[in-house]
Amino acid sequence: MSAAHASPESEPDDDSGAAGLTARGKQGLSAELAVRVPQLLEAVRSVAAGLELHTTLDRICETAAELADARYAAIGAVAEEGDGLVDFVFHGVEGETAGLIGRLPDGCRGLLGALIHEPAPVRLANLADDPRSCGFPEHHPPMRSFLGVPIRVQGEIFGNLYVTEKRSGGSFSDYDLAMVGVLATEAGIAIGNARLYEAAQQRERWIDGSVAVTTALLSGGGAEEALQVVAEQARRLSGSAAGVVLLPAAEGGLEVVAVASERPSKALGTVFPPENEFVAEILDGKIVFVEDAVTDPRMVTDFARVYGPMMMLPLQSDGRVLGCLVTPRAPGARPFTETERTLAAQFAAQAALALMTAEAQRDRERLAVYEDRDRIARDLHDLVIQRLFATGMMLESAQRQSVAPEVREGVGKAVDALDVTIQEIRTAIFALQQDPTETPSGLRTRVLREINMAAVPLGFKPTHRFVGPVDTMVGELTGKNLIAALREALSNAFRHAGASRIDVVVDATVTLRDGRHGVRLTVADDGVGIADGGRRSGLHNLERRAESLGGESWYGPGAGEDGDGDGDEDEDGDGGGTTVVWQAPY
Numbered sequence: 001m002s003a004a005h006a007s008p009e010s011e012p013d014d015d016s017g018a019a020g021l022t023a024r025g026k027q028g029l030s031a032e033l034a035v036r037v038p039q040l041l042e043a044v045r046s047v048a049a050g051l052e053l054h055t056t057l058d059r060i061c062e063t064a065a066e067l068a069d070a071r072y073a074a075i076g077a078v079a080e081e082g083d084g085l086v087d088f089v090f091h092g093v094e095g096e097t098a099g100l101i102g103r104l105p106d107g108c109r110g111l112l113g114a115l116i117h118e119p120a121p122v123r124l125a126n127l128a129d130d131p132r133s134c135g136f137p138e139h140h141p142p143m144r145s146f147l148g149v150p151i152r153v154q155g156e157i158f159g160n161l162y163v164t165e166k167r168s169g170g171s172f173s174d175y176d177l178a179m180v181g182v183l184a185t186e187a188g189i190a191i192g193n194a195r196l197y198e199a200a201q202q203r204e205r206w207i208d209g210s211v212a213v214t215t216a217l218l219s220g221g222g223a224e225e226a227l228q229v230v231a232e233q234a235r236r237l238s239g240s241a242a243g244v245v246l247l248p249a250a251e252g253g254l255e256v257v258a259v260a261s262e263r264p265s266k267a268l269g270t271v272f273p274p275e276n277e278f279v280a281e282i283l284d285g286k287i288v289f290v291e292d293a294v295t296d297p298r299m300v301t302d303f304a305r306v307y308g309p310m311m312m313l314p315l316q317s318d319g320r321v322l323g324c325l326v327t328p329r330a331p332g333a334r335p336f337t338e339t340e341r342t343l344a345a346q347f348a349a350q351a352a353l354a355l356m357t358a359e360a361q362r363d364r365e366r367l368a369v370y371e372d373r374d375r376i377a378r379d380l381h382d383l384v385i386q387r388l389f390a391t392g393m394m395l396e397s398a399q400r401q402s403v404a405p406e407v408r409e410g411v412g413k414a415v416d417a418l419d420v421t422i423q424e425i426r427t428a429i430f431a432l433q434q435d436p437t438e439t440p441s442g443l444r445t446r447v448l449r450e451i452n453m454a455a456v457p458l459g460f461k462p463t464h465r466f467v468g469p470v471d472t473m474v475g476e477l478t479g480k481n482l483i484a485a486l487r488e489a490l491s492n493a494f495r496h497a498g499a500s501r502i503d504v505v506v507d508a509t510v511t512l513r514d515g516r517h518g519v520r521l522t523v524a525d526d527g528v529g530i531a532d533g534g535r536r537s538g539l540h541n542l543e544r545r546a547e548s549l550g551g552e553s554w555y556g557p558g559a560g561e562d563g564d565g566d567g568d569e570d571e572d573g574d575g576g577g578t579t580v581v582w583q584a585p586y
Contacts, residue, residue, distance in 0.1 A: 464503075
């Protein structure tokens with residue numbers, strides 16, 4: 001059979017490698033081969049020059065094309081499962097033409113697919129004549145002559161090396177086959193070295209990423225920031241389009257709490273329901289791999305359907321599943337290799353261990369804070385309040401013994417000030433008994449914020465006093481309406497009262513008319529009071545707000561000289577300021 005119609009079965013065993021060259025050398029080198037051996041040696045040296053895998057593949061393609069005098073060369077890397085190509089590196093086709101061609105060969109059919117299942121040298125004079133050929137896509141350059149040889153790495157098939165379209169025309173010769181065969185053998189060694197180097201670099205990157213995650217989690221920063229670091233590192237290390245962290249949701253299932261993506265994502269807060277098949281497997285501690293999220297029927301959220309290959313790794317440590325780490329790639333991207341899956345699973349386990357350690361650290365710190373706050377609260381209650389109470393009793397005794405009216409009045413004011421101080425200390429004790437994470441959004445804090453804001457237009461800061469466990473007893477709805485009532489009362493005092501003094505009291509120990517426990521807001525000023533026939537729209541708003549909660553609101557004399565400031569329902573409007581009272585059940 002001529003070279004133009006040679007098939008894998010018809011190629012002689014000594015015609016495709018160094019052994020063939022040696023055998024021919026014993027018979028005397030031809031002039032052509034004598035010229036091409038130095039070229040081959042230079043090609044071998046060039047192939048072994050680098051360690052980066054993709055650069056090595058590019059260099060092999062370029063060298064093979066020069067060695068065989070071909071216009072085009074390519075390497076098809078076979079997938080681990082052996083059912084197609086996972087990578088396709090080419091030489092000779094311009095970038096613009098490659099863009100027009102579109103998708104690269106996948107090796108699932110045609111001659112390239114046949115070479116995957118039958119890894120042996122193939123030499124053809126015309127590709128179109130081979131029954132295994134399935135033609136070329138649109139915009140593909142014409143190719144007739146073809147030469148393909150397998151590349152083996154440590155005895156395993158890595159892929160195939162192809163050269164096409166002999167520049168001088170005609171078919172590839174026996175010498176071309178021998179040269180490319182030798183190059184493929186050396187390429188296997190170079191690819192093996194590049195793979196080992198890349199694997200070492202990859203493991204080093206994953207280790208560095210694990211260290212970064214552990215450092216972030218144990219640095220004492222916020223939990224959200226640490227989880228974001230986990231997501232970002234997972235995305236970067238796995239070469240994914242996004243990194244996502246999910247934690248158990250309050251209503252069941254898993255909730256997205258951190259997303260790292262090149263594009264803005266609306267996935268934050270998305271909840272995967274507990275009945276989802278993936279959620280059940282993750283919570284059982286199983287790793288889930290998805291070949292294509294776009295077509296997988298188990299994907300029930302729009303978030304997942306915009307991605308391709310996906311890894312879903314449980315954040316599991318000591319038998320406890322803390323959450324899930326998801327690393328999805330773009331649609332059409334290559335699947336995750338076994339090595340990537342193994343390294344990602346190890347990273348997730350390390351991140352879970354760091355999460356548990358950070359949680360334990362935060363628990364210890366929180367316990368220390370609680371213990372310190374309890375100690376302060378006990379000292380305030382057992383020492384400070386008792387001493388103030390004893391001082392007040394001594395002052396009251398001195399007041400009874402005094403005969404001078406001005407002394408009795410001054411002592412009485414001092415006793416009243418001590419009572420207020422005791423109430424404020426008790427309020428501080430209640431605040432100390434709150435969870436530190438709840439304190440910033442507590443009712444007490446919001447009341448103080450409103451008072452501080454009102455101080456700017458008023459020109460002075462209203463006094464305030466809290467009675468009882470305001471933060472723990474008052475619910476969110478009642479607290480929200482109380483803040484609105486306070487804002488309305490302070491606004492009225494500024495716009496209409498012309499007050500120079502405002503007292504704000506929030507009392508969480510009152511009993512309402514119907515016997516229920518509730519909270520009472522009292523805002524007293526020393527302004528002009530409410531004139532007969534004056535506007536009362538703001539007061540009506542307060543009444544409606546209180547009544548909607550089952551409470552009530554009224555106004556009375558204020559804190560001026562003509563008012564008693566007790567807030568009793570009294571609409572005389574004779575000056576002395578105004579006291580607005582608003583109360584509702586917890």
